[in-house]
Amino acid sequence: TQLLEQSPQFLSIQEGENLTVYCNSSSVFSSLQWYRQEPGEGPVLLVTVVTGGEVKKLKRLTFQFGDARKDSSLHITAAQPGDTGLYLCAGLGSNYKLTFGKGTLLTVNP
Amino acid sequence: DTAVSQTPKYLVTQMGNDKSIKCEQNLGHDTMYWYKQDSKKFLKIMFSYNNKELIINETVPNRFSPKSPDKAHLNLHINSLELGDSAVYFCASSNYRDSGYTFGSGTRLTVV
Numbered sequence: 001t002q003l004l005e006q007s008p009q010f011l012s013i014q015e016g017e018n019l020t021v022y023c024n025s026s027s028v029f030s031s032l033q034w035y036r037q038e039p040g041e042g043p044v045l046l047v048t049v050v051t052g053g054e055v056k057k058l059k060r061l062t063f064q065f066g067d068a069r070k071d072s073s074l075h076i077t078a079a080q081p082g083d084t085g086l087y088l089c090a091g092l093g094s095n096y097k098l099t100f101g102k103g104t105l106l107t108v109n110p
Numbered sequence: 111d112t113a114v115s116q117t118p119k120y121l122v123t124q125m126g127n128d129k130s131i132k133c134e135q136n137l138g139h140d141t142m143y144w145y146k147q148d149s150k151k152f153l154k155i156m157f158s159y160n161n162k163e164l165i166i167n168e169t170v171p172n173r174f175s176p177k178s179p180d181k182a183h184l185n186l187h188i189n190s191l192e193l194g195d196s197a198v199y200f201c202a203s204s205n206y207r208d209s210g211y212t213f214g215s216g217t218r219l220t221v222v
C-alpha cells in the first residue's frame with residue numbers, strides 16, 4: 001500500500017504570512033497532484049507535477065516535486081483569507097490508483 | 111453545467127435500510143470512481159470503473175455494490191446500512207491513466 005504523509009495537519013496563520021505544506025512517501029509516484037477542498041464541496045485540482053524536480057507556479061502558490069518523485073511541497077506566499085481550506089496531496093501509483101494524504105487544514109486569519 | 115453531479119446531497123436513513131447514490135459526469139471521461147471521506151477528512155478509494163468495467167475494488171464490504179450502466183454514470187448501492195457507513199461519499203471522473211480527477215460535491219450519508 002502506498003502511503004502519503006502530509007504535514008502539518010493543521011496550520012493557522014495571519015494574512016500576509018508565508019507557509020509550506022509537505023507531502024512525503026517512501027513510494028515512487030508517476031505523478032503528484034494537489035487539491036483544495038472547501039466545506040461542503042469536493043476537492044478541486046490545483047496542479048499536477050509529473051517530472052522529478054519539477055516546479056510549478058500558480059499565482060502565489062508554488063508546487064515542487066522531489067527529484068525521486070516520492071515527495072512534494074506546496075508553498076504559499078503572502079497568504080490571504082481566501083486561501084483557507086483543506087489542502088490534499090495525492091499520488092498516482094503504478095496501478096493508476098490515486099492515493100490521498102490526510103490533508104492540511106489551513107486557516108488564514110484577517 | 112455541472113461536470114460531475116451526484117444525488118442526493120444529503121441522505122439520512124436508519125440502520126438496516128438499503129440506499130443508492132447516483133453519479134453522472136458530462137466531461138466525456140472514460141473512468142469513474144467512488145471515494146469515501148471519513149470524519150477526519152481522509153479520502154479513501156472504494157471503486158473505479160473504466161468504460162463500464164470494474165478496475166479497482168478496494169477492501170469494501172460486499173454490502174456496497176457499484177453499477178455503471180454506461181461510462182457517464184456510476185451509481186453506488188448500499189445494502190443493510192450500518193452506523194459506520196456514515197461518511198461523505200464522493201464520485202469522481204478522469205481519463206484513464208491521466209492525472210487530474212474531477213470530483214462531485216459529495217453525498218453526506220448519516221445512518222441513525
